[in-house]
Amino acid sequence: MDTATQTASASTAEPAPLPQATGYFAQESTLPFQAPDFTQIKDEDYKPAFEQAMAIHAAEVDRIADNPAAPTFDNTILALEKSGRMLGRVSAVFYALTGSNTNDTLDAIDAEMGPKLSAHFDSIALNPKLFARVKAVYDQRDTLGLDAEDNKLLEETYDNMVHAGALLTPEQKTEVVQINQDLSTATTEFGQRVRNATVDGALIVDSKEALAGLSDTEIAAAAKLAADKGMPGKYAIALQNTTQQPLLPSLENRETRKALFMAGYDRAVKGDKDDSRALIATIANLRARKAALFGQPDWASYVMYDRMAKNPATALKFMEDMVPALAATQRRDAAMLDEQIKADGEDFSVQPWDWYRYAEQVRKAKYDLDENAVKPYFQIDRVLEDGVFYAANQLYGLTFKKRTDLPVYQEDVSVYTVYDKDGSELGLFYFDPYQRPNKRGGAWMSNFVDQSHLYGTKPVVYNVLNIPKAPAGEPQLVSYDWVETMFHEFGHALHGLFANQKYTSLSGTAVARDFVEYPSQVNEMWASDPKVLAHYARHYETGEPIPMELIQKIDRASKFNQGYDFGEVVEAALLDMKWHALTPAQAAAIKTPADVDAFEKKALGELGLEIGLVPPRYRSSYFNHIFSDPVGYSAGYYSYLWTAMLDRDSRKWFRDHGGLTRENGDHFRATVLSQGGTQDYFKMFEAFSGHAPDVEPLLEAHGLTGGDSGK
Numbered sequence: 001m002d003t004a005t006q007t008a009s010a011s012t013a014e015p016a017p018l019p020q021a022t023g024y025f026a027q028e029s030t031l032p033f034q035a036p037d038f039t040q041i042k043d044e045d046y047k048p049a050f051e052q053a054m055a056i057h058a059a060e061v062d063r064i065a066d067n068p069a070a071p072t073f074d075n076t077i078l079a080l081e082k083s084g085r086m087l088g089r090v091s092a093v094f095y096a097l098t099g100s101n102t103n104d105t106l107d108a109i110d111a112e113m114g115p116k117l118s119a120h121f122d123s124i125a126l127n128p129k130l131f132a133r134v135k136a137v138y139d140q141r142d143t144l145g146l147d148a149e150d151n152k153l154l155e156e157t158y159d160n161m162v163h164a165g166a167l168l169t170p171e172q173k174t175e176v177v178q179i180n181q182d183l184s185t186a187t188t189e190f191g192q193r194v195r196n197a198t199v200d201g202a203l204i205v206d207s208k209e210a211l212a213g214l215s216d217t218e219i220a221a222a223a224k225l226a227a228d229k230g231m232p233g234k235y236a237i238a239l240q241n242t243t244q245q246p247l248l249p250s251l252e253n254r255e256t257r258k259a260l261f262m263a264g265y266d267r268a269v270k271g272d273k274d275d276s277r278a279l280i281a282t283i284a285n286l287r288a289r290k291a292a293l294f295g296q297p298d299w300a301s302y303v304m305y306d307r308m309a310k311n312p313a314t315a316l317k318f319m320e321d322m323v324p325a326l327a328a329t330q331r332r333d334a335a336m337l338d339e340q341i342k343a344d345g346e347d348f349s350v351q352p353w354d355w356y357r358y359a360e361q362v363r364k365a366k367y368d369l370d371e372n373a374v375k376p377y378f379q380i381d382r383v384l385e386d387g388v389f390y391a392a393n394q395l396y397g398l399t400f401k402k403r404t405d406l407p408v409y410q411e412d413v414s415v416y417t418v419y420d421k422d423g424s425e426l427g428l429f430y431f432d433p434y435q436r437p438n439k440r441g442g443a444w445m446s447n448f449v450d451q452s453h454l455y456g457t458k459p460v461v462y463n464v465l466n467i468p469k470a471p472a473g474e475p476q477l478v479s480y481d482w483v484e485t486m487f488h489e490f491g492h493a494l495h496g497l498f499a500n501q502k503y504t505s506l507s508g509t510a511v512a513r514d515f516v517e518y519p520s521q522v523n524e525m526w527a528s529d530p531k532v533l534a535h536y537a538r539h540y541e542t543g544e545p546i547p548m549e550l551i552q553k554i555d556r557a558s559k560f561n562q563g564y565d566f567g568e569v570v571e572a573a574l575l576d577m578k579w580h581a582l583t584p585a586q587a588a589a590i591k592t593p594a595d596v597d598a599f600e601k602k603a604l605g606e607l608g609l610e611i612g613l614v615p616p617r618y619r620s621s622y623f624n625h626i627f628s629d630p631v632g633y634s635a636g637y638y639s640y641l642w643t644a645m646l647d648r649d650s651r652k653w654f655r656d657h658g659g660l661t662r663e664n665g666d667h668f669r670a671t672v673l674s675q676g677g678t679q680d681y682f683k684m685f686e687a688f689s690g691h692a693p694d695v696e697p698l699l700e701a702h703g704l705t706g707g708d709s710g711k
Contacts, residue, residue: 015063019056025049025090031406033428033460034449035415036093038407043105046094050113053087054120060084061124064133071133073144077154080134081503082454088504091117092448100464101410102438107192114184118630122177125164134158149502152678156505163305165294172293179290183283183630190279191440191628194267197274198239198622199437201267203260205235213252215372220471239264240466241441241624243568243615246479248353249360249371261353268621269593276621277593283627284579287634288587300580300635308514308642308681312577315514315638318645318695319574323608325704326567330610333563336362352615359561367557371479374554377537377546378483380433380467380476387483387536388490389416391526395665396494397421400429410436412469418497427451427497430462433486434469440624441466443485445492445520451499451507459508461496463489475540480554484524491523492516498673506677514639515681519673521640521647522654528554529660559703564614566702571609571616573638576626578603580635596620641698646685648697653689 020026024040031037060083067075098110124130137144138158141151165176202225205211211219222235229236237247237260245264251257268276291302300312309315337350337358350358364370385400392398399419406415406428413432420426430448449460465485470476478486492509495516499508509516526532530551537546579599582590590599600620604611618625625633633639650668657664671688685693699705 021052049090057084065129071136076133114188115181118180118184131166186282193274197268203237203263210256213250249356257353277596281590285587288584330563369553379540427459432464435466450504452504453502461493487527488520491520495519500674501676511677513636514642517643518646562702567614568617576637645698652697
């Protein structure tokens, strides 16, 4: 057969058949909205499903790379976007459960699959034949007549492959693949160790007297937790993921306060099986080495390529400009608390375990605001349905219907159908509110199903929180902090529900790390809106609405204690950037737990803030955001501050334009919430607000202008 005949034969030959999948994940779910059918999924299903899905995805990619036809948008970029759907289905459910309802079997699968998935995606991103086709289409992009979303998908596909290493030498690619697998292993283990250390680190107290100041309900919960841990007759206080612990303000016994604080502060640094510091050293070293392969000086410079801030210098200057005023606020706050301690007849200076107790006393005295007087007005179901959902109705016309016909992964999870302003079905919302030992700390949102016009799918989103569950028979009340968190996470849910994209890769919350928190932070403003508060904040016993004077007190106290509340976040963000500004040589010098401690101490000491009084929101050893994912929020925790700037500027826009109105909500939906990752973020913000981001509203909100810290 001559060459011409061979070429013709090759171009018309049928591609090899794809591997056939079996089991639950082989097909799309038949439930409404393609919601997962948890009654049909067993733990042992995940491993073979991952293996089959990776094999199918690899075969699909091979078809694209080996296609003898000239590269086009449809046969290369669109085909690549369509590949891996089964893998997406498996991953969406599996990682929802490993975060919120895991067990030893799922943890073992997670540890095994992590490196395999890393290698799988590297094999795609670093496939030279595939990249040659992607590049060929990319190089013609100005002549293809693509619409805006098609063009954005093309650019992101090319940029992501370059960022993954498509332009590296073969030797460098080999090294990147190994680093990625090692990072996957180390970060997965970090997350598991921190979760275990948090659960096992619960403070154990021998006597009820040591818990003086806690309510009967809180003491009963502590007794039950101790009994559940096999220590009947004792009391256990569970740790939350942050440095400060929610019961510290109530505890009258200073030794108990210190013990609770230190139980959280020293978790994962005890030299036992859950000590995370050696993993931190490994992760920092691997990241610095990987950055160097790409010609970048450090991980932060490498990873920020697609961020709104673009580079570490911009993010650092943004934060460091706040430090002088913030440090002065911390010192003023500490002096004020020392005065309160002295007025209480005590003879000591404030320490971190004292801070919130005495700050609460000052809050009561200065603003006449007692958190315990506020809490009875916040019953969880009412906050969700009459508060969070009500605000969404007033702003966007959404309505919600609870349903019991869809299976859930844990009995406390509830499900709602979300209806759009025209009455059509918009999507599904799952709500998982309560703390569990097998749930990682914090609060988050994600999707079981992504919105896509390409596939005709509507979003199925979920919110996960860690609210301590009230004992059986007790009303489920929540603090105002948790109220704001409920509004925050639903802001993420709205971002997912309002997705209006052709491609899942650009849909909903598929945006940069330093933009994704923006819509969720804006949604917090409605928690304290007088109209919304009056609708949901009703006393759980009497049904009386929260008094207007209490609402005014909450508003007046909003700038209080910013030396700590804002300071701990700034410190954590700067600590994150310090870890990820390491050169390979600097990172390689950090090898032992003692080295990790020394680096953290030095890094925090250089910030110019009152670290001894106000520790960072997370120590390195339990900083899940930056160390429990191969990328995660590494060199990105500043995002919470950056998006707070966008948020406070946007709140001012809402206030200036009439606040809680359908017109304002529809404008925010049209310009931000429905745009996904399809636009430049500065342009998106300006389309909403009419101007470039302004930091002044943020500084004012935190009392960092005017010299009074809101006091």
